[in-house]
Amino acid sequence: MTDVIYEQIGREYGSTRQADPRISDAIRLALGDAESIVNIGAGAGSYEPTDIAVVPVEPSLTMIRQRAESLAPAVVGVAEELPLASRSVDAALAVLTVHHWSSWPRAFAEIRRVARKRAVFFTHDPTAGFAWLDDYFSAFRTDSTRRYPPLAEFNALGGQVTSHPVLIPADCTDGFTGAYWRRPDAYLDPTIRANMSTFALLSTYAVEAGLRALARDLASRTWQHRYAEILDLPELDVGYRIVLAEFA
Numbered sequence: 001m002t003d004v005i006y007e008q009i010g011r012e013y014g015s016t017r018q019a020d021p022r023i024s025d026a027i028r029l030a031l032g033d034a035e036s037i038v039n040i041g042a043g044a045g046s047y048e049p050t051d052i053a054v055v056p057v058e059p060s061l062t063m064i065r066q067r068a069e070s071l072a073p074a075v076v077g078v079a080e081e082l083p084l085a086s087r088s089v090d091a092a093l094a095v096l097t098v099h100h101w102s103s104w105p106r107a108f109a110e111i112r113r114v115a116r117k118r119a120v121f122f123t124h125d126p127t128a129g130f131a132w133l134d135d136y137f138s139a140f141r142t143d144s145t146r147r148y149p150p151l152a153e154f155n156a157l158g159g160q161v162t163s164h165p166v167l168i169p170a171d172c173t174d175g176f177t178g179a180y181w182r183r184p185d186a187y188l189d190p191t192i193r194a195n196m197s198t199f200a201l202l203s204t205y206a207v208e209a210g211l212r213a214l215a216r217d218l219a220s221r222t223w224q225h226r227y228a229e230i231l232d233l234p235e236l237d238v239g240y241r242i243v244l245a246e247f248a
């Protein structure tokens with residue numbers, strides 16, 4: 001069984017979800033000397049390096065249809081059953097997708113089967129929260145603890161596993177959940193929320209109650225006073241991490 005949510009919510013993915021160049025650089029650095037990768041949960045192709053061979057694997061046709069023609073064609077498949085031969089690529093890449101997988105042990109075993117050198121994940125640490133968003137959408141806490149693997153879970157990959165905070169720029173171009181930490185009005189825009197699975201999976205009641213409180217606090221400038229210390233920061237730790245597993 002796989003998570004089909006992007007079949008429903010991903011139709012306009014590219015409108016708010018453009019790869020951020022600074023996050024892209026951090027991911028490319030982590031891939032190191034890999035000359036071939038499988039990009040698992042490749043979606044529309046964000047963060048796929050253009051200087052090495054890529055096999056994109058993605059279950060959602062809605063997402064695959066949004067891939068640029070210049071990118072490698074995607075293979076339909078899931079992390080839990082990778083459609084690749086054993087030891088066929090140097091590295092596995094998985095960007096903002098592990099929280100959609102149905103079985104981390106099965107997917108990690110598949111990654112170990114196909115990747116010779118390493119695996120690189122860009123994910124969210126469920127213990128870190130989403131900064132001030134947790135004050136308005138308290139259900140994020142429970143939801144992300146349930147959906148995102150604890151960082152310790154990645155140790156099951158074997159090899160040497162390390163995690164590295166990725167600070168999110170104030171003008172991040174990839175509209176994932178924590179991207180708009182310094183642009184709070186963005187969360188009031190349904191088009192922006194539509195491409196965030198965190199919002200899609202919250203109850204309508206929790207979303208509407210949080211939005212009402214946020215709109216009220218922005219209008220009264222309570223939000224601006226309460227979070228004054230972050231308003232001049234160029235980047236913030238909103239819980240995003242690169243997890244790097246070195247196998248060699």
Ligand SMILES: C[S@@+](CC[C@H](N)C(=O)[O-])C[C@H]1O[C@@H](n2cnc3c(N)ncnc32)[C@H](O)[C@@H]1O
Pocket residue numbers: 002003004006007017040041042043044045046047057058059060063077078079080094095096097100101102
């Ligand atoms: C938030 S999108 C990220 C897409 C892309 N990696 C990016 O950074 O833009 C999550 C992707 O994971 C895919 N996905 C869901 N379940 C999956 C599974 N079991 N195996 C692989 N990918 C999956 C979704 O279809 C979706 O394209």
